[in-house]
Amino acid sequence: MNLSSRLNETAKVHAGKPAFYFLDQATSYGELDAAVTKFASGLERLGVQKGDHIALLLGNSPHFVIAFYGALRLGATVIPINPIYTQEEIGYILQDGDVKAVVALDLMAPLAGKVANLLPGIKSFVVCPTKPDVNLEDVVQAHPKMKSFTSVIESGSLDFNHPELNEEDVAVILYTSGTTGKPKGAMLTHRNLYSNARDVGAYLKMNDTDRVVTTLPMFHVFCLTVVLNAPLISGATLLIVPKFSPGEIFRLSQKFEATVFAGVPTMYNFLYQFPEGDPEKLKSLRLCISGGASLPVALLKNFEQKFNVVVSEGYGLSEASPVTTFNPLDRPRKPGSIGTSIMNTENKVVNELGEEVPVGEVGELIVRGPNVMKGYYKMPEETEATIKNGWLYTGDLAKMDEEGYFYIVDRKKDMIIVGGYNVYPREVEEVLYGHPDVVEAAVVGVPDPNMGEAVKCFVVKRDPDLSEKALMEYCTKYLAKYKLPSTIDFIEELPKNTTGKILRRALKDHVLQS
Known part of the structure; x- marks a missing residue:
């Protein structure tokens, strides 16, 4: 198939039956x-x-x-x-x-x-x-x-x-964002794409009564599998949104009684902050899905409380078609977790030698299953370095709890080393998001002559009177001394890609160039 x-x-x-609505017009x-x-x-x-x-x-x-x-x-x-x-x-x-x-x-x-x-x-x-x-x-x-x-x-x-x-024929080549050099083309076969769409649809219980808000960019693998392929093979109806707009999401959801919404964390932030965001307009939603980046726990809880809907956070990457985990719908959802392995897919956390680490310890997340790519187009050496003994090495640092729930700690390349101690940007960002006057936050490592690296924060604030000193004092209540920000810059807006993912690399490059 x-x-x-x-x-x-x-x-x-x-x-x-309508396969999709576009500009309010149906196509069967x-x-x-x-x-x-x-x-x-x-x-x-x-x-x-x-x-x-x-x-x-x-x-x-x-x-x-x-x-x-x-x-x-x-x-x-x-x-x-x-x-x-x-x-x-x-x-x-x-x-x-x-x-x-x-x-x-x-x-x-x-x-x-x-x-x-x-x-x-x-x-x-x-x-x-x-x-x-x-x-x-x-x-x-x-x-x-x-x-x-x-x-x-x-x-x-x-x-x-x-x-x-043939199921092993290459169906799609997805070029990665290329944050560390030229983009690489991940070759996904017909088997990769179909198996992941099938398993995601089954995991999220998608069926022909669902109406799925399709506002994530279709050229992005998150949308391609979760809100295009999975719904269509389930007989659901797509509500295609040309460009993300909080007002349009509320209007469309109310008019067509949307049942599923998928977005990245910044979309949830915009919907939560939207002044005319009436919870009544989203009352038909049975499920919200978040991916693409880690969803701050404070934002997740605030969004769920305001709109009375469960947000299921998952994880994926282009090389895995992309989904490998989701928070289950039939068991407790754990805020801050990316959930458990979806069916037919294995995830585990390993050390530098490829050995599985004990429960609770941090290591690299690796995955295998029918969704793992064939390899990188015309890059055999890159392929060999990424896929070892059938396992895809994600480059993400993670840990697993005793119930099989995974937690992304951070990108391996984003980890900050302060005086020999590991600092994970997400940990600091979670603290910043807990402050009532912080709208958005991003953390990067910058060179430091004494400690090797230092923690630098970029913050979009709600209250114009919020000072760097006050926010620093807030952080000291929740972070060890070596994890504390060396500086906090208040900016109007954080740089993002077209899916709404915050670009830490752009912030870091800006610091290094200034």
Whole structure:
């Protein structure tokens, strides 16, 4: 079984049921499956074949869903790319990923000419309108390799005889953020993606009555599995939000009686802080899901108390398709924990020698299961360093309690060493978030001539009168002396990526450059 064939089966059972709503307009499973088949057929007529690489530079829209599933049905490998990346970032992925066709927003059309000259291997550009009433004829005629999204579908046939898909064929290549060098392309097979979507859906008890708010970026693996693939193979309905907006989340949730919301911690913070955030509008939610970064315990408790809904925190990474743990729904949820291993997936905490450490001790989290990637594209040495004896080494420091619940302590690379003592940024951030006048906080390590490194904090405050001295005094109540901040900078906003994840690396680079 794979995602494409499962969508086809779901469409046969739920042909008239809405697969998604976009701009309040419904598209049924039958309509979606037909569009997917015709898009796959249309791509083939453009010369795209099984095994070719096709890049998607798209935001949250029906175009992404149809293009993604259409490419999979053809047997092509999809490379989702953040459309707001710079030309250099996009160019690197297109070149390194050996892309043959690109599906992009019409705003990206001027890039097509440049790319065609620099990367002659790209044979086709499929352009999607950013607004429903946009006429793409003038744009398409500007370049011989360019076609409109609509024309590709119209050229396709429902009689398309799609190739047989092997579960070990690479379905998607996800390029990691590349915080420590050039991005690496994690190769995820049809088996990887389908097994993780299936197991996540079962773990979260998704079914055909669910209506899932889809506001996380579809090009990001968290959204791809948890709020796109898992709901669709469960027969649920997506409520597609083009761009995260607290007001739109409240409106959409109330209008369509949303049952599931998934977001990153900053989204929960925005929803909690939103002045017009009426809890009544979220009363239909049965479950909220948090991932992408650690959710501060104070924020989790405040959000749950205000909106009377359980937030289940989980963990994942691109190389694992991505989910490996979630807080269970049929047992106690533990604030601050990423939960227990999902079905068919094993997690354990090991030392530098790869030996499992005792309960409660900190080590590196490693994982194995049908969701673990095939490897990094064209990087055998990186693959060998990351996957050892079938286990994926995550680079995250964690510990496990006696009941099998895991806790992320921090990224291995983010750990701060002060005078030989380990300081985990998250531990300090949790204390800062406990202060009533702290809206957001991030902690990084900076060079120190005496101690090796020092703890530096960046804080967005609610009360303009909150002083560094007062916040320092607050921290002394909860932190050992070596963990205390050396300095606290108050800033208007913390830097974040497109999923809302706070970028500690950008803060650290800013400190080192200043």
